[in-house]
Amino acid sequence: MEKIKNAELKAEMARNGHTQEKLCNLLKLPQSSISQKLAGKIEWRKNEIDILCAFYGKSYEELFK
Numbered sequence: 431m432e433k434i435k436n437a438e439l440k441a442e443m444a445r446n447g448h449t450q451e452k453l454c455n456l457l458k459l460p461q462s463s464i465s466q467k468l469a470g471k472i473e474w475r476k477n478e479i480d481i482l483c484a485f486y487g488k489s490y491e492e493l494f495k
Contacts, residue, residue, distance in 0.1 A: 436468050
C-alpha cells in the first residue's frame with residue numbers, strides 16, 4: 431500500500447492559518463493522534479480523509495499526493 435504524503439495537507443493548513451488544534455476539533459481526535467498522523471507515523475482513516483477533503487474543498491489527489 432502506498433504511503434500517504436502529508437506535505438500538501440500541511441501547506442493547506444498553513445495557507446488557511448489552521449493549527450493541529452483545528453484538525454483536532456474537526457476530526458474529534460486528540461492532539462497526539464493528529465501529530466502522529468501528520469508525521470506519517472500512523473495512517474489516516476478513510477472517513478478522516480473524506481472530512482479533510484470536504485473541509486478544504488480539495489480532492490484526495492490534491493490534498494494527499
